[in-house]
Amino acid sequence: MTSFNDSFGLSFTATSADSIFAYEALMPKFLGFRREMMKDLAALLEADPEMPMANLAKGYFMKMSGARELTPIADQQRALVKGMAGRLNPREAMHLTALGQWCDGDMDGATETWEALLRETPLDPLALRLAHFTHFYSGDGRKLRDSMAHALPNWPEDHPCYGFLLGMYGFGLEESGDYAKAEQFGRRAVEINPEDAWSVHSVAHCLEMTERHAEGIEFTRALEPAWSKVNNFRYHLHWHRGLYHIERGEFAEVLDLYDNHFGRDVDTPYYLDMVNATSMLWRLEMFGADVGDRWQTLADIAAKRIQDDELIFVSLHYFMALISSGADADVTAMMAHLEEWAERPTTQGRITKQAGLSVARGMLELRRRNYDAAVKELYAVRYGMDPLGGSHAQRDIFWMMLAEAASKGSDPKLALTLLAERTARKPHSAWGWERYADCLSGGGQGDRAEAARATAKELVAH
Ligand SMILES: [Fe+2]
Incomplete structure (x- = not known):
C-alpha cells in the first residue's frame, strides 16, 4: 500500500493510482445519487480490496440507507479498516473513528469528527456529504x-x-x-x-x-x-x-404520483421510500381524500421494520403505517421498542426520549380518536420536534396531527389559536383556512368563518 494524492491534493492509501481515479470518479456519483454508485464502488473494492477509503465508504453507505439489516455490513467494514490501523493516514484514521462512532450510535460524535476532519481537509466530499446527512438528522x-x-x-x-x-x-x-x-x-x-x-x-x-x-x-x-x-x-x-x-x-394527481412513483416500490432498504409513502397517505386522509386500501401494503412492510433503530424520524413513519392498518400486536411491539430505544445512551435514543415517544403516542391516540390525549402528547413537544430530523416540510405532518387532534378535541380555543397560527404561517394553504373556518364556525364567529371558507375556496380554484 502506498500514499497517493488525488487531483486536488487529498491524500489516500491505496495499491495503485488507478484506485484514486476510480474513487474520485465515485464521489460525484455519490453526491448525485447515481444508480451505478454501488456497482462502481464494488468494482473499486474488487480491484483494490484493502483501499481504506473505499472500505470506509462502503460502511458509510450502509449506514446512510437507514436499514437495520445493513448495519452488520457497516460493522464489518469498520472491523476490516480497524485491522489496517497502522497504515492509515490521519484523515483515513479520522474517518475510521467517525464510522465507529456512528456504528456505536454516537451520531453526534461522528458529526463532530467529520467537522474536525473538514477543518483539516475541507476538500473531502465524503466527509462533507456525511456531515450534511447527519446535520439534517439533527x-x-x-x-x-x-x-x-x-x-x-x-x-x-x-x-x-x-x-x-x-x-x-x-x-x-x-x-x-x-x-x-x-x-x-x-x-x-x-x-x-x-x-x-x-x-x-x-x-x-x-x-x-x-x-x-x-x-x-x-x-x-x-x-x-x-x-x-x-x-x-x-x-x-x-x-x-x-x-x-x-x-x-388535486388529490387524483397525488394518488397518481403515489401509484406510479413514490408508493409503487417501497419495500426497499432505502429509508426514504417508506417515509414518502406513509406521510403522503396520512396527509391525504387529513385533507379528506380516500386512500383506499393502500395502507395495508405499507403496514406489511412496517411490520418487518418494527425493531429498526437507525433513525427515529424514519421509525415514526413506520409507526404511522402500523397504526393505520397493522395488527394490534405489531403496534404494541413497536411501542415497546420505542420505549426501550428511548432509554439507550445513543444520539437517536436521546432524541426518541426528548420528542419521539411523545410524537408516537400522540399519533396513536389520534388514530384511536382519543383527541385530547393526542393533543396532550403532541402539544408537549410541539416546539421540540426539530431534533427528530428531516426537513421542516416533512416534520410539518407532526404539527398537522396536533392541529387535527385539537380541532376534534374538547378545547376549541386551543384549536382556534393553532389554526390562526397556521393561516399566518401558511396563508396559501387551503387546508389551514378550511379548518380555521370550522373552528370559527364552532366558536360562533359565523362571518369570519365564511370569509375563511371563501379564502380556502379561492386558493383551491387557483
Ligand atoms: Fe425534501
Whole structure:
C-alpha cells in the first residue's frame, strides 16, 4: 500500500493510482445519487480490496440507507479498516473513528469528527456529504447551513463536486429559513447540472416553504427528464410534487404520483421510500381524500421494520403505517421498542426520549380518536420536534396531527389559536383556512368563518 494524492491534493492509501481515479470518479456519483454508485464502488473494492477509503465508504453507505439489516455490513467494514490501523493516514484514521462512532450510535460524535476532519481537509466530499446527512438528522438548519459555509470558500469552482456543494448550501439556507438566498444557490447548482437531484430538491423546498405550488409543479415537471435518472431519491421529488398538488386539492394527481412513483416500490432498504409513502397517505386522509386500501401494503412492510433503530424520524413513519392498518400486536411491539430505544445512551435514543415517544403516542391516540390525549402528547413537544430530523416540510405532518387532534378535541380555543397560527404561517394553504373556518364556525364567529371558507375556496380554484 502506498500514499497517493488525488487531483486536488487529498491524500489516500491505496495499491495503485488507478484506485484514486476510480474513487474520485465515485464521489460525484455519490453526491448525485447515481444508480451505478454501488456497482462502481464494488468494482473499486474488487480491484483494490484493502483501499481504506473505499472500505470506509462502503460502511458509510450502509449506514446512510437507514436499514437495520445493513448495519452488520457497516460493522464489518469498520472491523476490516480497524485491522489496517497502522497504515492509515490521519484523515483515513479520522474517518475510521467517525464510522465507529456512528456504528456505536454516537451520531453526534461522528458529526463532530467529520467537522474536525473538514477543518483539516475541507476538500473531502465524503466527509462533507456525511456531515450534511447527519446535520439534517439533527434537525438544526443552522448547522446544515454553516457546515457548508465553512467548506465552500476552499473549493475550486472547477472541482467536479463544486455544483453539488452549492445545492447543499442552498438546502442549509432553506432549512434555516433564508429562502431567497437558498433559491439563488439552488438554482445556480441546477444550472450547472440539472441532473443534480439534491439541488433540484433544494429549490423544490424553497417553493414549498414559500407556497408557490403551481411554480413547484412546473419546476419539478420541467426538470424531470434530468432528475429522474437518479436512484430512489427521485421518488422524493415526486413526493414534493405531490405536496404542491395536495394543497391545490388535486388529490387524483397525488394518488397518481403515489401509484406510479413514490408508493409503487417501497419495500426497499432505502429509508426514504417508506417515509414518502406513509406521510403522503396520512396527509391525504387529513385533507379528506380516500386512500383506499393502500395502507395495508405499507403496514406489511412496517411490520418487518418494527425493531429498526437507525433513525427515529424514519421509525415514526413506520409507526404511522402500523397504526393505520397493522395488527394490534405489531403496534404494541413497536411501542415497546420505542420505549426501550428511548432509554439507550445513543444520539437517536436521546432524541426518541426528548420528542419521539411523545410524537408516537400522540399519533396513536389520534388514530384511536382519543383527541385530547393526542393533543396532550403532541402539544408537549410541539416546539421540540426539530431534533427528530428531516426537513421542516416533512416534520410539518407532526404539527398537522396536533392541529387535527385539537380541532376534534374538547378545547376549541386551543384549536382556534393553532389554526390562526397556521393561516399566518401558511396563508396559501387551503387546508389551514378550511379548518380555521370550522373552528370559527364552532366558536360562533359565523362571518369570519365564511370569509375563511371563501379564502380556502379561492386558493383551491387557483
Ligand atoms: Fe425534501
